[in-house]
Amino acid sequence: MMLRIVSILLVLVTAATGPWWLAVICGLLYIVWFRGAEIVLVGLLADGVYGTGSVLPWYTTIFTLTLLLAEWLRPHVFIYNK
Amino acid sequence: MKKFSSTMKGSSRRSSVTKRVKLTIIFAVFGAALFYLVPRLLFGVAALVMLPIVAVQSWFYESSASLPQFLRDRSALVAEMQQLEQQVLEHSGDQHSLTLLKEENAELRSLLAEDGSERILAGVIARPNQLPYDVLMLDQGRVDGIVEGAPVYIGNQTVIGYVQSTTRHTALVTLVTTPGFSSTVFVFGPDIYTTAVGMGGGQLRIGVPQGIELNEGDLVIVPAVTSGVYGAVTHVESSPTQPEQFGFVSPELPLQGIRLVAVGNTALTGSSFETAQANVTAANTDLFSVPVPDDVLVTVGTSTATSTGSTSTTTATTTTDL
Numbered sequence: 001m002m003l004r005i006v007s008i009l010l011v012l013v014t015a016a017t018g019p020w021w022l023a024v025i026c027g028l029l030y031i032v033w034f035r036g037a038e039i040v041l042v043g044l045l046a047d048g049v050y051g052t053g054s055v056l057p058w059y060t061t062i063f064t065l066t067l068l069l070a071e072w073l074r075p076h077v078f079i080y081n082k
Numbered sequence: 083m084k085k086f087s088s089t090m091k092g093s094s095r096r097s098s099v100t101k102r103v104k105l106t107i108i109f110a111v112f113g114a115a116l117f118y119l120v121p122r123l124l125f126g127v128a129a130l131v132m133l134p135i136v137a138v139q140s141w142f143y144e145s146s147a148s149l150p151q152f153l154r155d156r157s158a159l160v161a162e163m164q165q166l167e168q169q170v171l172e173h174s175g176d177q178h179s180l181t182l183l184k185e186e187n188a189e190l191r192s193l194l195a196e197d198g199s200e201r202i203l204a205g206v207i208a209r210p211n212q213l214p215y216d217v218l219m220l221d222q223g224r225v226d227g228i229v230e231g232a233p234v235y236i237g238n239q240t241v242i243g244y245v246q247s248t249t250r251h252t253a254l255v256t257l258v259t260t261p262g263f264s265s266t267v268f269v270f271g272p273d274i275y276t277t278a279v280g281m282g283g284g285q286l287r288i289g290v291p292q293g294i295e296l297n298e299g300d301l302v303i304v305p306a307v308t309s310g311v312y313g314a315v316t317h318v319e320s321s322p323t324q325p326e327q328f329g330f331v332s333p334e335l336p337l338q339g340i341r342l343v344a345v346g347n348t349a350l351t352g353s354s355f356e357t358a359q360a361n362v363t364a365a366n367t368d369l370f371s372v373p374v375p376d377d378v379l380v381t382v383g384t385s386t387a388t389s390t391g392s393t394s395t396t397t398a399t400t401t402t403d404l
Contacts, residue, residue, distance in 0.1 A: 016139070041109055045131055048117070049129055049254075050215050052124060052254075058214045067106045068103065
């Protein structure tokens with residue numbers, strides 16, 4: 001649980017301070033590791049600060065799609081889950 | 083029993099996955115609703131949550147305290163120190179320090195406008211290479227007098243964007259080079275007004291018909307606000323089979339090199355064509371005129387020509403005004 005909190009804080013800090021690609025990598029690792037939906041809220045916070053004038057909330061979109069993709073892919077890539 | 087347990091376990095896992103997917107979709111829909119319907123509320127909440135992080139970042143990058151100064155890019159500081167030591171040896175120190183101070187003073191004076199208009203100096207704490215958006219984050223906010231819609235300058239006259247939103251201690255600047263952002267520009271060389279579209283990363287793209295001679299190095303200004311030169315055409319993309327050609331404009335100072343900016347104290351208002359023309363005329367004057375001391379400048383109105391011969395000396399002064 002502690003690792004999860006530290007990881008989500010790490011994503012939040014990298015999203016706030018940049019560079020953006022590091023935030024995305026941290027977010028993707030978090031998704032693969034924990035598959036927690038709270039990452040979408042973190043993306044939303046980052047988009048709220050920097051991207052309110054933009055056409056698309058990039059962090060939220062990337063994290064949501066990756067999270068859904070991870071959920072869909074996971075049963076297909078693990079052999080010993082049946 | 084084993085079968086029952088196995089069935090229950092699979093069912094539980096499926097249920098957990100469904101729950102997570104539902105939660106993700108709910109968060110995404112909720113986020114999209116906030117983002118598009120009440121962006122200001124979202125900005126306010128997000129800025130509040132991010133405030134401690136931004137404050138620490140600002141302290142780390144901008145503070146003159148010992149610890150952040152020590153931690154800040156140590157290798158670069160060491161290299162700079164060695165270079166400075168070398169220069170101090172070469173120029174006996176004081177002269178170099180004086181030059182640096184003069185340059186910094188000139189930069190600050192330039193940022194704060196010489197025409198007397200009041201501007202607010204702000205440090206840049208986030209740039210496009212750190213963010214997926216073409217925006218700048220400044221370390222000055224509402225309490226420092228920053229207002230939304232105010233123009234943001236580099237140098238004396240060059241506008242690079244406007245303040246999109248503010249918090250108490252920070253401000254977000256949308257750049258004129260934000261993808262899709264359109265602005266009217268004047269191009270010296272062909273001497274035309276045209277529309278420039280932002281490409282991101284500090285680049286503008288101007289599109290003109292093939293017949294117009296567009297060259298690399300042509301200076302470009304954004305006359306709607308000031309007469310400052312935004313940059314020069316660095317690349318022309320022209321294909322004879324296409325009806326138009328494109329010029330790509332880069333700013334004089336790269337975005338990554340911007341450390342300080344100046345923010346106007348009032349929001350931008352609409353500009354007329356007459357204002358734009360006046361700015362273009364002012365730019366013409368500024369670009370091609372240099373302040374020359376009176377004792378060096380020779381003009382028709384005050385020139386003195388002296389010729390010395392072997393037998394006589396003649397001095398002729400012409401006072402014809404042009």
